[in-house]
Amino acid sequence: DIQMTQSPSSLSASVGDRVTITCRASQSISSHLSWYQQKPGKAPKLLIYEASNLQSGVPSRFSGSGSGTDFTLTISSLQREDFATYYCQKSYITPWTFGQGTKVEIK
């Protein structure tokens, strides 16, 4: 199975900061990469699919990039409601696998 590795596992940031999270696949997955946001006690929410496509209703401060094995999720100006845990996930071919998560905390 393809393994997904995120870094960092956690970070502290302030409102207004630019935040970047990295996800690496153990082998090439082309652009078949999604990002999810999860808040405590809630189900994950799809933010970005196919590496860079914003899901409907997601604010434009979220963006994704990358292809092959290396991907990034960027939040251009962190808002209070963005403090959460973010997961990457390989799509297109089963088994679907997730990264271990990156927790974004308030500095």
Add this chain to the structure above:
Amino acid sequence: QVQLQQWGAGLLKPSETLSLTCAVYGGSFSGYYWTWIRQSPGKGLEWIGEIHHSGSTHYNPSLKSRATISVDTSKNQFSLNLTSVTAADTAVYYCASDYGSGLFDNWGQGTLVTVSS
């Protein structure tokens, strides 16, 4: 807009069978794969398997054939059975809709299942 509501037993003993059901409201039941995902502190998010309204299924090989997903199209519901549970199966279980090759756009509220003697 599709809404998912799930239910099932929350406390099991080792070797018992986990059973969860998810009802789909709104949207179209056909054209999606209906999915089960679980989340435990030790293993993070783990895809269990999925079923199409036609009955076609895919499973995560890591569960070694313990999982069975079924569908009841007359009720717009789908279910998960996981046999021979152990403490390692303790997790929050989510149902979700897969609208295209592993894109999960709607999720149930989650059910905490604890396995303990």
